[in-house]
Amino acid sequence: MKFTKTIGLTLCAGALLATLPLASSAQIKVGVTVSATGPAASLGIPERDTVALLPTEIGGQAVQYIVLDDATDTTQAVKNIRKFTADDGVDVVLGTSVTPASLAMSDVAAETGTPMISVAASAKLVEPVDGPRKWVFKTPQNDALMARALADAMVKQGVKTLGFIGFSDAYGDGWFQEMSAAAKAKGIQVLGDERFARADTSVTGQILKLLSASPDGILIAASGTPVALPQRELVNRGYKGTIYQTHGAANNDVLRVCGKDCEGMILPAGPLLVADQLPDSHPVKQSALVYKKAYEDKYGAGTINTFGGHMWDAGKLIERAIPEALKSGAKPGTPEFRAALRGALEQVHELPASQGVFNMSPTEHAGLDERGRVMVKVVGGKWTYQPDL
Template sequence: MQLSPSLRRTVLAGAIALALPMAAVAQIKVGVTVASTGPAASLGIPERNTVSLLPAEVGGQKVEYIVLDDATDTTVAVRNMRKLITEDNVDVVIGTSVTPGSLAMVDVAGETKTPMVSVAANARIVEPVQGAREWVFKTPQNDQLMAAALADAMEKQGVKTLGFIGYNDAYGDGWLNVMEKAAEAKGIKMVVAERYSRTDTSVTGQVLKLTAANPDGILIAGSGTPVALPQGELKNRGYKGTIYQTHGAANNDVLRVCGKDCEGMVLPAGPLLVADQLPDDNPIKATALQYKERYEAKYGEGSINTFGGHMWDAGMLVEDAIPRALATGAKPGTPEFRAAMRDAIEKTTDLAVSQGVFNMAPDNHAGMDERARVMVKVVDGKWTYQPDL
């Protein structure tokens, strides 16, 4: 029987498709939800941008990244995660940008048995490692690690009394708790604590209470550009003490929005922020500069920030884990492969990334140590490494 020309073309196309190697099909799927709009957009945009720099093939398998925007909305973050898992059948989820959304996603990770790598900072996202948190990891440094660095710096700068103004959400709650403990350990007394919302347009009342107490130093516990609001108000009200920030302020957009009001502020940050100022023997310098060069080559000189670095590090965690997960024989897109990925991430050892060195363990799903922090001060409008703080 002779085949018609059109049928012959159909049969030939099918034969060619069958002959193509399996690696030509995207076999491993990574779901991503970040706050690329809303109050935390200055975090989510560089995180979203960084996804385009992550490897498209690992261990001989194509990797597909499916990126969604949750608009800094906790409900949307959870909805995005469920969509990525149930409709897109992803093998791992990265996100989201902020603590409240990440905390809400934890239960979904446990319920669906899907490994999750948060790019938000609060230690409660991964601690204690039990129940649903057995499926959750994170790349930013724990608040406790950074609070200890702040307390050391405050002690060196002669701070005896401390004021606090932080977000009125889980991020602020966490920082108030860890900073009180870190300060107390250094004999520093917290004399006043105020709160504000990420979307507030005025903090005059809170700042008047802070300046009335006149502490030696004041810590602003926020993230992204909203930290510029209390920073500017404190400067405009004539506060003369040292203003400290958390690593949530380690963002060039903060300098842009804050301008001269940022001058002199002190904060702990991941090494990426000042990578080119680090000594050559720093174990993070090479990987941090690699990310910086790739990001700025695509998005422009000076565009790098630490939030994008957290996404880069999440990508490196996933990339490092994939070969170990594949070695189990589990197939991508299956519950068995998701479990293998969870186990593989937990076995991450001595992985140098842009913000530190990961050593995960069954009781430690953050995996960072003191190498993941440096002290930084804004001098002449620029981030400057402060090795003596």
């Protein structure tokens, strides 16, 4: 990887992916851990690559980004945040890519009094805002917000019964809880709850159980390229109902891995995924296109990735909050500054970003509303905006 201008690259024992920029003079330090390898690599790689696009000066202060790979491993993610806080003296942590590791990291964030902005999706990371969650914010849309969009789409498509297969971890747990509630509110019966691990290579048994119940639709609650495993199995088994995915599937690598078996699947996604297709009146179109242009100017046409957008949005949050924290008079690298930064993040209001418009508060650490979601269907191998769903 080659970075331009003031951005440098440092490798250390295969773990430290990048130190950006001005390591000797940076006054504000940002620790970033992502799953650049392992089952969630299709999420972590664009998140990592987006760091090179984040501002290197905020509020008149130089900013240093220290980027580590946690390999989609919870233990490594915790080691990374402990390194950031104990050895590097960071002012804020961004990451990580997946929910289980982000949940584990939140305890360290609270213990050390370090603001953390996760790029994982589960509402459990920030709800309710108490205990360790007082120090944790996140940029992906909450499961509940997306589950309600799915339930609305299912009603329009005449779905009365729903099968469920999801990750056997906190991501799947959160989605089963939220989708069950959203489905019940719309009179949709959930017929099954099957699970699989992120690294599994077969889900035949689980799919056969779901098919025996003959649901009108099936939701796959997973993220990254592992979503292709149950999708492909359902198609190959001749399932004729509607296959739904979560916003964890909003990834071009999914289309590549899944191929024609993805055709027709429906999911809620952030506006970034189909920004070019949105009407000019959409409140997120212009801010989403800013990130899309920046990313594709650096990495090539068609490389834009919705998960990278979550990291961009984390960058937008600290870009808004750091100047406010500096007004407190606290110096970067101190507990006082970290506390001021946490407080400033809670005051972010009407911030347009790539995936929505953020409004944080002392009781809201996700901050996205219906402006942060659209319905999408795979048509002709491409993500297609579905304004009528």
